[in-house]
Amino acid sequence: MTGPSSHPASTSLALHGYPVSNYFNAARAALIEKGAVFTVVPTRASQDDAFLKLSAMGKIPFLQTPDGCIAETVAILEYIEEAVPGIPLYPATPFERARARQIVNIVQVYVEAPLRSLFPGIFMGGVNAPETIAAAQPVVERAMRALGQLVTLNPYLLGAQLTHADLFAFYTFDIGERVARFTWDMSLLDRVEGLRDWFDAMADRPSSRTVLADFDTAFAAYLRDKAAAWQEPELKETHHA
Numbered sequence: 084m085t086g087p088s089s090h091p092a093s094t095s096l097a098l099h100g101y102p103v104s105n106y107f108n109a110a111r112a113a114l115i116e117k118g119a120v121f122t123v124v125p126t127r128a129s130q131d132d133a134f135l136k137l138s139a140m141g142k143i144p145f146l147q148t149p150d151g152c153i154a155e156t157v158a159i160l161e162y163i164e165e166a167v168p169g170i171p172l173y174p175a176t177p178f179e180r181a182r183a184r185q186i187v188n189i190v191q192v193y194v195e196a197p198l199r200s201l202f203p204g205i206f207m208g209g210v211n212a213p214e215t216i217a218a219a220q221p222v223v224e225r226a227m228r229a230l231g232q233l234v235t236l237n238p239y240l241l242g243a244q245l246t247h248a249d250l251f252a253f254y255t256f257d258i259g260e261r262v263a264r265f266t267w268d269m270s271l272l273d274r275v276e277g278l279r280d281w282f283d284a285m286a287d288r289p290s291s292r293t294v295l296a297d298f299d300t301a302f303a304a305y306l307r308d309k310a311a312a313w314q315e316p317e318l319k320e321t322h323h324a
């Protein structure tokens with residue numbers, strides 16, 4: 084086969100981003116789990132014209148491939164799955180693959196996005212308006228109820244096989260747990276039976292240890308830089324320290 088899709092993508096991939104980002108971390112973990120050969124290019128989000136040519140929304144992460152740059156983490160994960168050899172990170176049947184994507188979508192739209200609306204007052208030195216907090220809560224609660232219905236945790240979210248849903252959800256809950264603690268003094272993980280055990284097992288994976296080690300360092304610097312309200316506990320409950 085000739086043409087762009089025949090490139091041996093795993094030999095020429097560069098993931099641009101920053102280890103504080105749960106999106107960057109999910110994409111990086113997927114590449115590690117695949118055994119991909121790739122480089123990480125430390126990059127911060129920007130609205131500069133030059134950056135927008137690489138990532139149209141000016142966001143990180145984006146993946147540099149032999150065919151050009153691709154942004155939006157879900158699209159990056161799909162690319163990785165199709166272009167990079169290695170263990171499959173989607174289930175074997177169309178229906179189960181759709182269920183994995185359903186979970187990624189619920190986590191992204193109804194857990195990550197509302198919690199992200201609270202990042203300014205927690206991690207960025209700002210203040211969250213009561214209306215913003217009030218708007219986020221019912222969306223997240225509904226999503227957690229939905230996840231409780233959809234996941235099997237046996238031992239992964241969709242059963243015996245690690246999927247992109249596990250990786251995407253893990254990095255969302257890693258930051259999301261901090262947001263829920265700070266804002267509502269509650270745990271998202273405790274909302275679904277077995278989710279904390281899943282989270283702890285995920286945190287112990289070699290890919291997670293690599294990604295979280297860089298997160299810890301970058302996040303500490305980020306919190307200092309932003310004079311953030313959130314303080315990391317001395318001994319982490321969530322991580323591997």
Ligand SMILES: N[C@@H](CCC(=O)N[C@@H](CS)C(=O)NCC(=O)O)C(=O)O
Nearest residue numbers: 104105106128142143144155156157
């Ligand atoms: N929908 C995007 C979200 C990525 C995202 O929000 N990245 C953040 C860093 S965690 C960012 O680039 N923020 C800068 C901005 O929104 O301008 C994706 O799936 O990759």
